[in-house]
Amino acid sequence: MIDARPERARTTGATAVGTERVPLLEMRGIRKRFGDLQALDGVDLVVNEGEIHALVGENGAGKTTLMNVLYGLYHPDSGTIRYRERDVRITGPRDAIALGIGMIHQHFMLVPPLTVAENVVLGDERGGPVLDDRAIEERVRGLEERFAIAVEPGARVEDIPLGLQQRVEILKVLYRGSELLIFDEPTAVLTPQEVDELFAIVRTLREEGKTLILITHKLREVMAVTDRITVLRGGRNAGELVTKQTTPAEIARAMVGREMKQLKARATPPRTEVILDVRGLEALSDRGSPALRGIDFEIRSGEILGIAGVGGNGQSELAQCLLGLRKVAAGTIRIGGIDISRDDPKRTRARGVAYVPEDRRIEGLVLAFTVADDFILGKQDRPPYAANGIVLDPAAILKAGGRLAVEYDVRPPNPRAIVANLSGGNQQKVVLGRELSERPKLIVVSQPTRGLDIAATEYVHERLLEQRGQGAAILLVSSELDEIRALSDRIAVMFEGRIVAVLDAASATEERLGLLMAGHTEAAA
C-alpha cells in the first residue's frame, strides 16, 4: 500500500540537489521487504525533468527493486510516489506506461520469434483486432526516423545482435509515448563501441525532452553521460551528487561505504615454464556450427591470460574444451607437455586443472547440497572423504568443509549450511575453496565476479593473484574489460572463434580492445 503524504513530499522535494527545474518524479520513503530481507528501507529518489539521472549502487543495494516499484512490478510496503506533482498509485506496468514511464530491462523483454515491429507494438497494437504487418512496420519506421534509431522492422528479433535488440527495447518504450525512461544496466551486454552508440541515442533522447534514469555500477558511464547521481547502499540512500561536481572515487566511497582497496601490483613477472600449450584447437558449438576455428596460445607458470571478447565468440567453448567438457574436433591441448585433448573431465582434473565456471549456480555448485558436500564434489571417491571409494565418511567431509569454510571466509562458516541459501559472493567462495585448495597447475576461470558485490569481487581477485604468485597458470574469461585489464599479464581477444590478437596488458587500451572485439583487426593493429 502507498500512503499518500503530499505535504511532506512537497517540502522535502525542494531540497533536491542541483538544478532549479521541477521534479518530474519524487519517490519518498519507499520500503519493500522480501521475506527476511529488507530490500528497500525508506529510499528517496528525486528526478528532475529533462535530466539523465544515475541510480548507482552495488548489487543488492536496491536499485533494480526501486525501479521495479516505480514500474509497478513490485508493490511497496510503504512510501509515496509523486509524478508531475500528483500523487500516483502504480499497481502494474499498465499504470506506469499510462503515466509515461518506460523501462528498458536489463534482460531484454523481447519475444525472440516475433519481428522487431511486432515486439515494438505488442500490447498496444492499435488499429483493430486484425494484425496488419505492413501498417505496424510503417509506424515503427516512422518512430525510428524521428529518434534516429535504426533497426529493420521486419527482422526477427532472434536474428539480430544484442546491440540492436536493445534498440528495439528503446523503441518499445518510445512507441508508448514514455517521457521518463528507465535504463536497467544497459551496457552490461554491449561492446565499448555499442556503448558509445547507446550513449549517442541517450543524448538524443535528452535533447528531445525525455528524462532518463540510468541504473548502473560502472562509474565511467556515470561520469560520461549523467547529470545527477543518487547512490544506494544496503537499501538506503547513501548520497545525492551532481556529476560535474564529483569524482569517481567519491561515488565509489558512497557505494561501498569505505575506501576501495587498490589491487596489489603484480610483483613478480611470469616464470618461463609453459604450463598450458594449445595448438590448432577446433570445436563445434551446441548447434553444430564451428565455435573454435583454430586456436593457438600458451600460458606460463605464474601468468594470467585474459580472454576478452563479446559473449558468444567462442570463449565458453574454449573453457569447456580445456576441461574436457566439450569434444575437441582438432588440435592439441598440452598440460606440462601431455596432450589432454581427448581426456574426460575427471582425467583432466587429475592433471591439475581447476575450473571456476561462468554460472556457479548451474555448473559450479549443487545448490541443494551443504557447503561441505559442495566442497568435496569431484573428490568424493578419494580418501579421506571415502576411504574405499564407495562409502562416504560424513565426519571427514564435515571436518574438511569446516576448515575450508573458515579458510575461504564463507559466511556463516557453517559446513552444514545449504548452499542455495548463501549470497552469490559466498557461493563463489565455496567454488573457489573447492577448486583452489589443491594447488592446481592450470585454473580456468570464467566470469568469476559476475553478480558479486565489490567486497566479494575484491576477494576473488586477491585469491586469483595469490594463485598466480604460487605459480599457477590462469586463463581468465570475463566480459568485464576492467577486470581483465586489472588482472591479466597478457590479453587475448576472441572474435568469431579465433584469437585475433594477443596484447601485453600495458598496451591494451580499452579502445584497442573494443575495436578488436568488434572484429576490426586492422584498425587496432
Place this chain on the structure above:
Amino acid sequence: MTIDQLIGAGVLAATLRLATPILLAALGGVVSERAGVVNIALEGCMLVGAFFGVVAADQSHSVVVALVAAMAVGAGLAAIHAVAAIHLRSDQIVSGMALNILALGLTSYLDYQFYGTTGTPSDLAGVPDIEIAPLAAVPFVGDVIAHQNAIVWAGLALVVLIQVFLFRTVPGLRLRAVGEHPRAAETVGIAVRQTRYWAVIASGMLAALGGAYLSLSVAHSFTDGMTGGRGFIGLAAMIFGRWTPVGALVASLIFGYGTALSFSLQGASIGDVRVPVQLLSTLPYVLTILAVAGFVGRSRPPAADGIPYETEGHA
C-alpha cells in the same frame, strides 16, 4: 492388394473420419501450448466430452445441447488443470495425468450408474452428416467428401480459424507472446495468467468436441475408455505439425491414413504374403513415438511451454 485399398475414395474418406478426433485434440494442444501450458489432460477432456455428450443427447434428444454439454464439461476439466498449472504452479504433467485418470474413473463409474450393463441407449440423437448434393455426383471427390459428418467439417474450419487467429490477429499475437516470454508480455501490460486460462479452457473444449465426435458421430454410444489414447496422439500431431494448426492437420491426416490403411488392407496380400495388418495398425503409434522423440526435424516448442509463470515480487 489393389490400388483401391491403398488410395481409393473409401480409404481417403476414412482417413478424414479417423483424423478428425486427433485433429481436434491437436488443435487444443496448439492453443494451450502456444500460450505456454502443456495440457496432457486433453485425453481426459476427450473422454468426458464423449461421455457427457451421450448423457446430454439421451436426456435432451438434441444434438446441439449434447455438443454444448460435452464442450462445457471438457472446459470444466481443463479449468481444473488451468487452476493447478497456472494458479498453483504445480507440475503440469502430473496434474494432466491425474485428470486423465480421474476422467477414466469418473466416466466408467457414471456409465455404470446411468446405463448399467446394458450400454447406452440405441436411439441417441447423433450428429448428422452433411450431404453436399452437387458434389455427390462428382466421381471420386464426391465419394471422399460429399457425405462427411458435420464435425469433420467443423474441424477443418477450426484449422483455418485458429491459424488466422494465432498469426493474423492481435489477441493471437498476445497469446504467442505469453507462451514465448511471459515476463515480456507482462511488462507491456498483457494479462499473462488470464490469457493462459482462456487458452487452456479452449483446449479442453476442442478436445471434448473430438470426444463427442467419437461417441455421437461415429459410435452412437459410449464405452469405457473409448478415446483409446487419441488425445495423446493429438499431442503428437501437434508436435509433428510444429505447433501450428495447419501442421497439426497434416499430421492428423497422416495418422488417420495409417489407421485407415490398416482397416482397408485387412486380409490383403502381396503375391502370397499376407499384409501384416496388426503391424500396420501400429503405424500411428510408431509415428507418435518418432514425433515425440524429435525425429521429424527440428521443431521448437514455445519457449515458456510448460513453465509456470511467477509474477515478480511475490517471492
